[in-house]
Amino acid sequence: xxxxxxxxxxxxxxxxxxxxxxxxxxxxxxxxxxxxxxxxxxxxxxxxxxxxxxxxxxxxxxxxxxxxxxxxxxxxxxxxxxxxxxxxxxxxxxxxxxxxxxxxxxxxxxxxxxxxxxxxxxxxxxxxxxxxxxxxxxxxxxxxxxxxxxxxxxxxxxxxxxxxxxxxxxxxxxxxxxxxxxxxxxxxxxxxxxxxxxxxxxxxxxxxxxxxxxxxxxxxxxxxxxxxxxxxxxxxxxxxxxxxxxxxxxxxxxxxxxxxxxxxxxxxxxxxxxxxxxxxxxxxxxxxxxxxxxxxxxxxxxxxxxxxxxxxxxxxxxxxxxxxxxxxxxxxxxx
Amino acid sequence: xxxxxxxxxxxxxxxxxxxxxxxxxxxxxxxxxxxxxxxxxxxxxxxxxxxxxxxxxxxxxxxxxxxxxxxxxxxxxxxxxxxxxxxxxxxxxxxxxxxxxxxxxxxxxxxxxxxxxxxxxxxxxxxxxxxxxxxxxxxxxxxxxxxxxxxxxxxxxxxxxxxxxxxxxxxxxxxxxxxxxxxxxxxxxxxxxxxxxxxxxxxxxxxxxxxxxxxxxxxxxxxxxxxxxxxxxxxxxxxxxxxxxxxxxxxxxxxxxxxxxxxxxxxxxxxxxxxxxxxxxxxxxxxxxxxxxxxxxxxxxxxxxxxxxxxxxxxxxxxxxxxxxxxxxxxxxxxxxxxxxxxxxxxxxxxxxxxxxxxxxxxxxxxxxxxxxxxxxxxxxxxxxxxxxxxxxxxxxxxxxxxxxxxxxxxxxxx
Numbered sequence: 001x002x003x004x005x006x007x008x009x010x011x012x013x014x015x016x017x018x019x020x021x022x023x024x025x026x027x028x029x030x031x032x033x034x035x036x037x038x039x040x041x042x043x044x045x046x047x048x049x050x051x052x053x054x055x056x057x058x059x060x061x062x063x064x065x066x067x068x069x070x071x072x073x074x075x076x077x078x079x080x081x082x083x084x085x086x087x088x089x090x091x092x093x094x095x096x097x098x099x100x101x102x103x104x105x106x107x108x109x110x111x112x113x114x115x116x117x118x119x120x121x122x123x124x125x126x127x128x129x130x131x132x133x134x135x136x137x138x139x140x141x142x143x144x145x146x147x148x149x150x151x152x153x154x155x156x157x158x159x160x161x162x163x164x165x166x167x168x169x170x171x172x173x174x175x176x177x178x179x180x181x182x183x184x185x186x187x188x189x190x191x192x193x194x195x196x197x198x199x200x201x202x203x204x205x206x207x208x209x210x211x212x213x214x215x216x217x218x219x220x221x222x223x224x225x226x227x228x229x230x231x232x233x234x235x236x237x238x239x240x241x242x243x244x245x246x247x248x249x250x251x252x253x254x255x256x257x258x259x260x261x262x263x264x265x266x267x268x269x270x271x272x273x274x275x276x277x278x279x280x281x282x283x284x285x286x287x288x289x290x291x292x293x294x295x296x297x298x299x300x301x302x303x304x305x306x307x308x309x310x311x312x313x314x315x316x317x318x319x320x321x322x323x324x325x326x327x328x329x330x331x332x333x334x335x
Numbered sequence: 336x337x338x339x340x341x342x343x344x345x346x347x348x349x350x351x352x353x354x355x356x357x358x359x360x361x362x363x364x365x366x367x368x369x370x371x372x373x374x375x376x377x378x379x380x381x382x383x384x385x386x387x388x389x390x391x392x393x394x395x396x397x398x399x400x401x402x403x404x405x406x407x408x409x410x411x412x413x414x415x416x417x418x419x420x421x422x423x424x425x426x427x428x429x430x431x432x433x434x435x436x437x438x439x440x441x442x443x444x445x446x447x448x449x450x451x452x453x454x455x456x457x458x459x460x461x462x463x464x465x466x467x468x469x470x471x472x473x474x475x476x477x478x479x480x481x482x483x484x485x486x487x488x489x490x491x492x493x494x495x496x497x498x499x500x501x502x503x504x505x506x507x508x509x510x511x512x513x514x515x516x517x518x519x520x521x522x523x524x525x526x527x528x529x530x531x532x533x534x535x536x537x538x539x540x541x542x543x544x545x546x547x548x549x550x551x552x553x554x555x556x557x558x559x560x561x562x563x564x565x566x567x568x569x570x571x572x573x574x575x576x577x578x579x580x581x582x583x584x585x586x587x588x589x590x591x592x593x594x595x596x597x598x599x600x601x602x603x604x605x606x607x608x609x610x611x612x613x614x615x616x617x618x619x620x621x622x623x624x625x626x627x628x629x630x631x632x633x634x635x636x637x638x639x640x641x642x643x644x645x646x647x648x649x650x651x652x653x654x655x656x657x658x659x660x661x662x663x664x665x666x667x668x669x670x671x672x673x674x675x676x677x678x679x680x681x682x683x684x685x686x687x688x689x690x691x692x693x694x695x696x697x698x699x700x701x702x703x704x705x706x707x708x709x710x711x712x713x714x715x716x717x718x719x720x721x722x723x724x725x726x727x728x729x730x731x732x733x734x735x736x737x738x739x740x741x742x743x744x745x746x747x748x749x750x
Contacts, residue, residue: 082645082669096655
């Protein structure tokens with residue numbers, strides 16, 4: 001092992017420059033266009049994040065709902081508390097909720113690694129197998145760890161993503177991450193799961209299995225988002241950490257109609273306005289104003305319906321119904 | 336000369352006794368074992384047990400030999416040959432016709448039927464209970480369900496079930512009769528939804544005792560509060576006589592981990608998850624009384640909050656330990672120093688003795704050997720899982736065995 005480490009340290013020093021080219025968030029990718037990648041990166045902007053967090057709606061009962069995670073349930077603990085202690089405990093729980101609701105990052109696809117370090121023709125035919133060299137020294141992350149492969153034809157190259165994931169998982173296993181991608185992510189197995197409404201489970205497992213810029217992760221998550229959008233049942237994912245990325249995806253691909261429809265049907269006018277605001281940030285060229293105030297919420301939605309909607313008649317109907325609902329005496333009584 | 340003599344003697348010994356050929360000899364015995372004894376005596380000899388054996392309790396219970404009535408299934412006039420005997424097996428006249436004596440074809444199953452009938456007699460078999468109907472053990476009554484109490488007027492006990500907890504014979508000395516024997520039955524009854532009661536019945540007959548116990552239990556119903564209809568409201572300690580019980584509230588799915596009698600009581604009350612530790616006497620009647628006493632003395636969260644003057648907050652592990660306020664007092668205290676501990680408050684300041692868990696004998700007995708075993712088996716600790724994963728991977732993911740070896744060899748080569 002020591003010998004290996006020394007060799008690897010040597011590798012590191014020699015190839016430090018080459019490794020700089022490791023793809024990360026900033027690198028260009030084939031998302032839809034370069035423009036699309038830039039838009040995806042807007043996910044990390046402060047205003048986008050705050051909008052997404054607001055949209056997620058931290059419902060404590062939902063965040064701390066009963067979870068069947070296969071662990072044995074411990075005995076319930078009871079405590080006598082003063083009012084201040086109780087307030088503090090609730091505050092702690094809210095902090096915990098924020099942590100639980102932290103959104104998985106939305107990234108564009110990563111670039112393939114194709115970097116040859118050395119080509120040694122003398123080694124051709126010496127071995128029938130490849131050799132993989134992994135830097136397992138301390139202080140390295142799975143992202144910046146050097147992993148190199150000596151091919152049978154004598155070329156020494158940096159390992160590609162598939163090899164990297166496998167090596168990282170072998171030396172530094174992560175809990176809930178499998179060495180081989182679980183079969184449930186295959187198309188034919190995924191669809192029945194989605195039909196059973198196991199969306200959160202699929203998304204959670206995708207988070208555990210893949211890196212966020214893995215093309216597979218992007219494929220799986222998008223599949224789920226599109227499915228949720230087609231059913232219109234957004235409430236299942238609301239108050240979970242996946243709601244933000246879901247809305248972001250829909251806004252990014254100009255597919256907000258179903259969401260707005262649901263918002264208007266379930267009396268969530270504010271949510272609709274926030275979603276439209278997010279849309280404006282992602283699509284600055286859209287012909288709607290970038291902000292709204294409390295009094296002009298209805299007009300803001302109308303503006304979107306008139307200018308940017310894909311399914312205008314359906315949304316118009318929902319808008320009319322909502323307006324009618326607002327003017328009816330029952331809703332006034334509720335307010 | 337002497338040897339000649341010997342020869343002649345031998346010759347006379349060898350010569351066969353000549354009998355007259357017309358004489359026929361045969362053995363005749365006028366009595367036999369079978370003619371001497373009656374059938375009853377013969378059967379007694381086969382089936383009975385000696386006096387000494389009886390004292391030791393032999394010849395009782397299952398496998399006991401009993402007298403067979405060999406005449407059963409035998410009818411006069413009916414035999415191997417299937418004959419019609421008018422006047423014996425049939426009427427003499429049918430209509431205006433005289434029935435003739437005649438031979439019918441033989442019944443091939445006749446003998447088999449007769450043997451089957453005979454074999455069914457003669458051996459004592461205990462009545463078998465279905466596994467679901469059995470009580471705590473064997474065919475004995477304790478632990479068995481005996482149905483709801485009898486209706487009172489028009490009121491019926493719908494959804495009630497009674498479980499026998501104790502069935503024993505008790506004796507009473509009377510001036511007139513001396514030692515008088517009675518059966519005593521102790522039962523609990525309940526609807527599995529909070530209503531339950533227990534009762535004791537005595538009678539000379541077991542059935543009558545059971546009936547009176549059951550009906551008495553039905554007359555003494557109590558309503559018992561439960562937490563979310565599945566467990567007790569809180570941990571508690573309860574005592575009756577020499578029986579002490581420590582009861583713990585448990586989360587859903589835990590089950591009934593307690594004395595078998597307490598388990599039956601819980602079933603009848605409708606408690607599904609509980610842990611109990613009994614200390615001292617396990618007399619069934621005091622156990623029951625102690626448990627019911629504890630259940631009735633449970634406090635509601637509102638009471639606890641009001642008594643102490645603090646909020647009662649619940650932290651459940653399945654909901655991420657979110658602080659849920661169960662009850663709040665009308666006036667809340669602000670004193671943080673003297674907050675009572677919930678467990679101690681609810682248990683009446685009693686602490687359960689938790690015994691230290693010692694390592695098993697194979698660790699303490701031979702520590703070096705155990706360490707050796709651990710070292711040997713360390714490398715196989717994940718083998719089973721890895722094998723299964725490899726199998727599934729190669730089945731579903733189109734991974735060739737060689738590919739898995741690549742991963743293994745690369746991890747092994749550097750070292």
